[in-house]
Amino acid sequence: MELLPPEQIAFQRLLDTIRRNFERFGFLPVETPVxxxxxxxxxxxxxxxxxxxxxxxxxxxxxxxxxxxxxxxxxxxxRFDLTVPLARYVAEHEHELAFPFRRYQMQRVYRGERAQRGRFREFYQCDIDVIGKDSLSVRFDAEMPAAIHAVFSEMAIGKFTIQMNNRKLMRGFFEAQGVVDPERQALVLREVDKLDKRGEDHVRETLTGEAFGMPAAAVARILEFVKVRSDSHADAIARLDALDTADANPVLREGVAELREVLELVRALGVPEDHYALNFSIARGLDYYTGTVYETTLDAFPQIGSICSGGRYENLASHYTKSKLPGVGISIGLTRLFWQLRDAGVIDVADSTVQAMVALMEADGLADALDIARRLRAGGINTEVQMEPRKLGKQFQYASRAGIRFVVLAGEDERTRGVVAVKDLKREMQFEVAREELASTLRVELAQSQALEGR
Amino acid sequence: MELLPPEQIAFQRLLDTIRRNFERFGFLPVETPVxxxxxxxxxxxxxxxxxxxxxxxxxxxxxxxxxxxxxxxxxxxxRFDLTVPLARYVAEHEHELAFPFRRYQMQRVYRGERAQRGRFREFYQCDIDVIGKDSLSVRFDAEMPAAIHAVFSEMAIGKFTIQMNNRKLMRGFFEAQGVVDPERQALVLREVDKLDKRGEDHVRETLTGEAFGMPAAAVARILEFVKVRSDSHADAIARLDALDTADANPVLREGVAELREVLELVRALGVPEDHYALNFSIARGLDYYTGTVYETTLDAFPQIGSICSGGRYENLASHYTKSKLPGVGISIGLTRLFWQLRDAGVIDVADSTVQAMVALMEADGLADALDIARRLRAGGINTEVQMEPRKLGKQFQYASRAGIRFVVLAGEDERTRGVVAVKDLKREMQFEVAREELASTLRVELAQSQALEGR
Structure with a gap:
């Protein structure tokens, strides 16, 4: 994916939003070599x-x-993801890092996939992880939904739901239904995953049929289980309570206890309860995640699938160190998300990073235009100057096409009076302002618009 | 180069400073595939x-x-630089871009050099270029020093000087000394480049000797010429005037006129005159640059060499399009610069991105600590929470080592009174504040420190 500047600006704003919120939650930046x-x-x-x-x-x-x-x-x-580099990084710098180690990493990764619509060979991943040494409290699992909520709320891409499950809960439940072998669990889950596409009858027939030979009652319980979605915090807790019976499988009970604690802390962190839910169908990478798992979906665009996923893992870097490094993390595949949001018309590419353009009105007016630009830049306004004389109409046309909001003009008359004329292309109005007050005036105008647009 | 978080934070701040100033000057972001x-x-x-x-x-x-x-x-x-990708990008998107096209690009590039001290196989380049279609006024050449000045002033890495020359001026001067063939000019320049290392006598002997066979008078004039450094704006103009005689070579006169215009506009853009100078020894890539050339040196660290270089070129993308695309640009090799500044002790790695840590005082105090963290984050303070009970001394030790400034505590007593205690590790003082005013109070403290430190 290669973008023209207006879209690159929109993309950069998403990156900035993610970074700002990752830092808000106390994650530290890491970059590793490609x-x-x-x-x-x-x-x-x-x-x-x-x-x-x-x-x-x-x-x-x-x-x-x-x-x-x-x-x-x-x-x-x-690198094909940021997890393997993180494992290598933590193992390599183990004795220089403070644990629990909270890092964010936002870099490109590379996969030689067949190029197709919405799949890219080079794409941004934006990850956060907390890595413990020897152990890591399940409490940290609650920070992931809180950070996800902060990121996507600020992105303003519509209502989203962070869906949660727990691998222990799942494993325990499947064991209780007689599916004990992890590989067999994976095969059953793969069939269950076809529910949406093939329908319930097809899946039930497959699982009770020759290939699987499962009892009809167990299959019915599984199909009921994976359909569970909570619709409020109280409902989520009630559904966990219902599983947590005295004779329940101990692994299941452990999973229930973890998920209950995570849900309570997610609420304490201020995530609104309509933004998170239980979803017992979520499995994620079965060979990797061992506790909490997350997926995030946009309510208005379920077809996009999960826009932010992750979970808890037992040991990050067993290949590179003897230390046990459990962790929890999530990942946003930003390139694909951007592409999909753009397709869905959710990305706004209207504003340029350039906020003001100083027009050039007379052939000998350049030094004055540059002085106005200097004042604007010193006052924090991103400013471009028309360096070569062109018809004024052309200059306005350029600013308008480029998405530049303010055009600043200073002719003979304005110079004499110590003012400049400003044309606000967004609000379609014109005003005069003293030279000394130009930058501060534009700053106020921009701040007002930002406040109005809720940015 | 792979950094630990404190240094990565310092590096990221430099990247942010560069980006902010590039945008301040109206350059638009571009990223291209690696x-x-x-x-x-x-x-x-x-x-x-x-x-x-x-x-x-x-x-x-x-x-x-x-x-x-x-x-x-x-x-x-x-990619091994950002210039070739820019050429390909502009040629590919020629009909979608507005010219003059002003772009910045800050990405990593790759060179399979022998790894050695301060040289990296993977490093950041931060480039700006203005590309014209068919033609581009020499006026744009003045924006480069202004942008360089803004970037390095805000970086606060000490006094620097932007040194300028002009390839036409050089070419014309060498022609006037009888060195007409461009390849011979390059050979002579290579000898002249050894002035610092070998001394003037050695260079003079080589050029007047058998290999070059140049007249002693011409060699003397060349050696005098390349030693020219201006020490003020007026001095720079005077030195150009001295070259600009009625019988001067026309190419030299053109170079003088360009450099004079650039110098006047650099001044109009507000660059202080002790931050730019003529340096007639600067040549840069002889086969590429055709007009103004720039190098930037830190006055206190001349041994570092140029920290930002560039110049004017005739045609960016002749290999990829028939359009003539002249341009002017500069490049900062940030990875190497960071490494050198760190070596020189100029990089400050004291502050973390994490501004506050909420301590955990009682085993059952987590929900309250998370609520405090929620308020801090909503108020724009980057906050980490101690999720697991530890001795308070250990928690303070952690915050101190991590460079976190504020530790927020709320025990039974503070909770009852609706306040929190804040320990400011930077100013070594402690105060109490109402819960509702916590975030705004810390914001003010941080803003005051920033103002005091001139950031």
Missing amino acids: MELSEVLLTKSGGETERQVYFVQSTGALEKAQSSGGDALPELAL | MELSEVLLTKSGGETERQVYFVQSTGALEKAQSSGGDALPELAL
Whole structure:
């Protein structure tokens, strides 16, 4: 995805909003190199990830590989997510970091997927994670929904719901239905995932049929279970209470207890209760997440799917250190989200970063125009100057097309009187202001508009 | 270069300062993909650049290349600067952009150099360029020093000087000394470049010796010329006037006229005259720049060399479009600069992005601590909460080490009275404040400190 400036400005505003809110929640910035050692990147990947990796070779390495005719893997590769680099980073700097370690990272990642609508080979991920040493209280799991809520509220992209589940709760429930083997659980979940597409009857037939041979009563309970969505905080707690019986599976009870604590703390953190809900169908990466899992959906655009997902994991970096590093995190795939929001008409690309343009009215007026620009810039107004004489109509046309709000003019008459004329293209009005008050006046106008637009 | 969070915060602040000032001068953001087609990247490179390129291959492409045993170049490569991607971008989007096109771009670039102290294989470049269509007034050349001045003034890294020269002026002067062939000019300049290292006598002997065979008078004039440094605006103009004689070479006169106009406009843009100077020894890339050239040095750290360089070029994208696209631009190599400033002790890494920490005083005090954090965050204060009970001493120790300024405490007593206690670790003082006024009070404290520190 390569953007023209108006859209790049809109994209940059989303990045800024995410960064501001990640920092608001006390996460610290980390950036890692785009290249990692291939052996680091591929340690925990299955075949699918390896197929998507981009390898990197300097000219020298390439020539050497070509002349030797060998089929060794290149030494370097581009990261395909921010989790593996985080694991390597934490393991490498373990003794220099304070735990729990709270980091945010907003960088591009690379996957050699077949390019298709809305899927990109190079895309931004915006991640937060909290990493504990040896242990990490489940309390931290409550900060993820609070941070997600802050980010998407400020983005103003419409009502969203943070959906939560817990892998222990799920595992316990499936065990209680006689599906004990984790791999078999995964297979059953894959069938259950087809509910929306194939319908309930199809899924029930498959699970009770030859391939799975499950009892009809267990299948019915599973189908009922995965349909659970809470519609309020009290409803969520009640649904957890209903599972938490004295004879319930102990893993299930642990999951229920965790989820209950997380829900209570999410409420204490001020997330409105119509913005979070239980959803017992959410599984996420089954081999990775071990506790709380999150997905976030836009109420008006369910077809977009999850716009922010994550969960709790037992051990971040077992490949790179002997320390046990449990953590919890979420990730926003911003490039894809931006593309989809733009498609849905939710992204506003009207305003430029340039707030004022100083017009050039006379051939010898440049020094004066530059002095006005200097005052504007010193006063915090992003300003462009028309450096070459053009017809005034052309200059206005340029400002209007570029989305620049204020055009500042100072001809002979204005100069004599120590004022400038300002044309506000947004409010379609014109006014005069003393030179000394120009920047502060425009600052007030911009602040008022921002306040009115709720930004 | 991979940084720990305190240094990453300092680095991010420099990036933010650069971005803010680039936008202040009306430049628009552009980001391009890190990978370009190899044929695009290598069109205009000499051998040296090609040796430094990193090639990229997906797993599929790698396997195909290995099985065919061919020595074709991989299709994709990592950008080694931001100029080639700009050329490709402008050519590709020529009909969607408004000219003069003012863009800034702050992204990482990749060079397969031998890793050594202060040289990195992956580093940030922060560029601005103005691109014209068919022509671009020399007036735009004056905006570069003004933007450089704004950036480095706000960075507060000490006094700097923007040094300027003009390739036409240089070319004309060398022609007047009988060095007409551009390649011979380059060779002479390379010798002159050794002045500092080898001394004037050595250079004079080389140029008058067998290899060059130049007349002693011409060599003397050249050695005098390249030593020119102006020490004020008036001095700079006077030195240009001295060159601008009726019988001067026409190319030299054109260069003098350009440089004079640029200097006058730089002054009109408010750059203090002790921050810019003529330096007739600056040449930069001889095959690329054709008019004004810039280098910027820190007065206290001349050994660092130029921290921001650039110049005027005749045609940006001749390889990718038939349109003539002249431009002017500058580039800051931020990774190297950061590394050097850190080495020189100029980078301050004291403050965290986290401004407040809510301590956890009682095992059951978490909901209250989270409520305080919610108020702080809503009031714009970056806040971390101690989620797990620890001794208060440990909590203070953590905040102090992490560079967090305010520790907020609310025990039984404070809760009853509707207040919180705040410990200001920076000013080493403690105060109480009503809960409702906590965020606004800290905002005022932070703003006061910023004002005091001139930030």
